[in-house]
Amino acid sequence: MRILITGGLGFIGSYFAEKLSNSAEQIIILDNKTGFSLSGEDILLTKPNIKIHNVDIVSSDIDEYFMNIDIVYHFAANSKISEGVNNPNIDFDITVRGTQKVLNAMKKASVNQIVFSSGSGVYGDQKETILSEDFGPLLPVSYYGASKLAAEAMISSFCGMSGFKAFIFRFANVVGMRQTHGVAYDFVNKLKIQPKTLEVLGNGMQSKSYIDVEDIFNGIELAIKKQVTNIDVYNISTQDYIDVRYIAKEVIKEMNLSDVKINYGEDSFGWVGDVPIVRFSSDKIRKMGWSNKYSSQEAIQRAIKFILSDDNS
Amino acid sequence: MRILITGGLGFIGSYFAEKLSNSAEQIIILDNKTGFSLSGEDILLTKPNIKIHNVDIVSSDIDEYFMNIDIVYHFAANSKISEGVNNPNIDFDITVRGTQKVLNAMKKASVNQIVFSSGSGVYGDQKETILSEDFGPLLPVSYYGASKLAAEAMISSFCGMSGFKAFIFRFANVVGMRQTHGVAYDFVNKLKIQPKTLEVLGNGMQSKSYIDVEDIFNGIELAIKKQVTNIDVYNISTQDYIDVRYIAKEVIKEMNLSDVKINYGEDSFGWVGDVPIVRFSSDKIRKMGWSNKYSSQEAIQRAIKFILSDDNS
Numbered sequence: 001m002r003i004l005i006t007g008g009l010g011f012i013g014s015y016f017a018e019k020l021s022n023s024a025e026q027i028i029i030l031d032n033k034t035g036f037s038l039s040g041e042d043i044l045l046t047k048p049n050i051k052i053h054n055v056d057i058v059s060s061d062i063d064e065y066f067m068n069i070d071i072v073y074h075f076a077a078n079s080k081i082s083e084g085v086n087n088p089n090i091d092f093d094i095t096v097r098g099t100q101k102v103l104n105a106m107k108k109a110s111v112n113q114i115v116f117s118s119g120s121g122v123y124g125d126q127k128e129t130i131l132s133e134d135f136g137p138l139l140p141v142s143y144y145g146a147s148k149l150a151a152e153a154m155i156s157s158f159c160g161m162s163g164f165k166a167f168i169f170r171f172a173n174v175v176g177m178r179q180t181h182g183v184a185y186d187f188v189n190k191l192k193i194q195p196k197t198l199e200v201l202g203n204g205m206q207s208k209s210y211i212d213v214e215d216i217f218n219g220i221e222l223a224i225k226k227q228v229t230n231i232d233v234y235n236i237s238t239q240d241y242i243d244v245r246y247i248a249k250e251v252i253k254e255m256n257l258s259d260v261k262i263n264y265g266e267d268s269f270g271w272v273g274d275v276p277i278v279r280f281s282s283d284k285i286r287k288m289g290w291s292n293k294y295s296s297q298e299a300i301q302r303a304i305k306f307i308l309s310d311d312n313s
Numbered sequence: 314m315r316i317l318i319t320g321g322l323g324f325i326g327s328y329f330a331e332k333l334s335n336s337a338e339q340i341i342i343l344d345n346k347t348g349f350s351l352s353g354e355d356i357l358l359t360k361p362n363i364k365i366h367n368v369d370i371v372s373s374d375i376d377e378y379f380m381n382i383d384i385v386y387h388f389a390a391n392s393k394i395s396e397g398v399n400n401p402n403i404d405f406d407i408t409v410r411g412t413q414k415v416l417n418a419m420k421k422a423s424v425n426q427i428v429f430s431s432g433s434g435v436y437g438d439q440k441e442t443i444l445s446e447d448f449g450p451l452l453p454v455s456y457y458g459a460s461k462l463a464a465e466a467m468i469s470s471f472c473g474m475s476g477f478k479a480f481i482f483r484f485a486n487v488v489g490m491r492q493t494h495g496v497a498y499d500f501v502n503k504l505k506i507q508p509k510t511l512e513v514l515g516n517g518m519q520s521k522s523y524i525d526v527e528d529i530f531n532g533i534e535l536a537i538k539k540q541v542t543n544i545d546v547y548n549i550s551t552q553d554y555i556d557v558r559y560i561a562k563e564v565i566k567e568m569n570l571s572d573v574k575i576n577y578g579e580d581s582f583g584w585v586g587d588v589p590i591v592r593f594s595s596d597k598i599r600k601m602g603w604s605n606k607y608s609s610q611e612a613i614q615r616a617i618k619f620i621l622s623d624d625n626s
Binding site: 088092096100103122125133137138141143145147154157158159233 | 398401402405413416417435437438448449450451452453454455456458459460462463467470471472473474544546585586
């Protein structure tokens with residue numbers, strides 16, 4: 001199996017590259033090295049069957065890398081989350097135009113299988129509604145969510161028009177080894193600089209599922225094996241939820257800090273476009289035989305330990 | 314009211330421009346004059362409160378036209394349907410990048426209301442399933458449908474992030490005065506050249522709702538008046554369906570032709586990406602008080618008469 005991974009040096013991409021390199025004949029990574037994992041790159045550089053190209057999929061000619069590839073894991077996305085909040089074009093350009101570039105390159109090279117990392121953002125702000133994959137209408141409230149939905153749509157049309165097979169995954173908040181962003185990551189870095197005060201974006205009541213990258217890896221590999229239709233969409237999440245206040249306390253505990261004053265904001269959301277309450281149904285992938293190994297609590301605890309370890313850079 | 318209409322010289326756009334000019338203070342039309350209506354332009358040129366700019370929204374700087382606009386009717390779309398079938402980038406570039414340009418221009422000029430013409434293509438190929446607005450997952454099978462869904466998503470995110478109000482309409486097949494493309498239009502033009510034979514794309518059993526442009530105008534204006542949420546999506550369709558064989562026979566009858574040999578294709582679809590059976594629920598807009606004036610049969614009969622009249626150019 002010859003695999004191409006866009007964003008293959010990022011948090012999720014580098015995890016997949018490392019795991020898949022155990023069995024794949026060859027792994028080609030395209031990554032523009034923004035928001036990437038240094039420690040992940042170090043490990044991947046030791047693998048003889050992994051070739052890393054420092055390439056920006058939006059601005060570069062990428063066609064050549066898709067020759068003789070069997071399947072594409074398309075993980076490249078905007079890693080400048082805070083900038084994307086104020087500028088729609090960052091997400092639109094990277095995710096929408098990037099996906100268009102990848103699909104065209106696949107078609108030219110007759111590569112017809114694609115794994116895509118979508119997310120809960122496609123559903124918009126649906127409060128306590130349990131969101132299954134057939135929920136509609138999809139009205140994303142963030143540029144990030146809109147870009148993911150646009151990319152899903154474009155991928156779907158290549159299944160209809162060009163015989164592609166697509167595996168689309170809407171993840172809960174993915175955490176774990178080598179994560180390069182996210183709420184726990186931000187808390188750790190804030191507290192390293194200022195160990196007596198923690199400023200939290202929003203009132204801390206934002207409540208979501210957190211899923212370990214190992215669990216999403218297992219879900220994706222299972223769906224690839226079992227899916228019979230030419231396209232399908234899967235939520236991947238735990239069945240429990242934790243709030244930001246819990247994460248703040250876990251980070252403080254794990255860092256052995258005391259007397260930290262936590263300053264919560266007034267808004268229910270962390271930033272404009274943040275969806276404070278997300279309730280996922282992951283029944284569909286569970287019916288295929290998947291289950292999460294780690295709960296949200298366990299996943300975030302593991303993630304905090306990874307973030308604090310020397311290896312997480 | 315100052316209104317900007319993208320694609321305002323096209324079939325749907327020119328109808329709206331003419332009707333809205335009766336009450337609007339000013340109408341600004343942006344149109345690149347591909348697949349536009351000559352007779353529509355002639356009429357609109359006589360209206361003192363309509364200003365037409367021959368501008369391509371994708372390649373040109375369009376920001377200046379959005380100053381002091383109250384609402385945008387975003388109708389610009391790929392009119393080269395047959396070319397779009399083979400090249401994903403035509404629809405992606407015009408609809409996706411065009412919508413991105415329009416949204417950015419609106420934001421810069423503090424215009425925050427948008428009407429968008431989406432279509433049944435967002436639903437994908439769902440056979441006999443009755444499609445209401447909350448159907449999911451949305452897996453479009455054509456580049457056209459994918460682009461419309463991507464545009465819906467992008468518009469939705471501007472509602473969440475920038476306080477826009479959006480009115481999204483998923484139309485059945487729109488027909489009527491000054492239509493510049495479509496199955497009846499194609500049949501008339503084929504029979505003008507070759508009156509003894511009619512080549513039909515597909516087996517003629519494709520069965521869909523056809524709705525008069527007058528009916529969609531009334532539906533849109535009603536929704537704009539009544540919608541209280543910052544974004545909503547409405548199907549607009551008749552409650553009956555006709556197939557392509559019926560349309561072929563009506564065209565032949567209206568043209569007073571006889572002994573026409575109709576050659577049907579073997580496929581159930583007219584072209585790759587065509588969805589042969591579309592079943593729409595329009596209950597949502599009906600509950601707001603809308604109903605169609607013309608059935609599918611009546612709408613297509615009127616359309617054929619318009620196409621055959623001297624005014625339809």
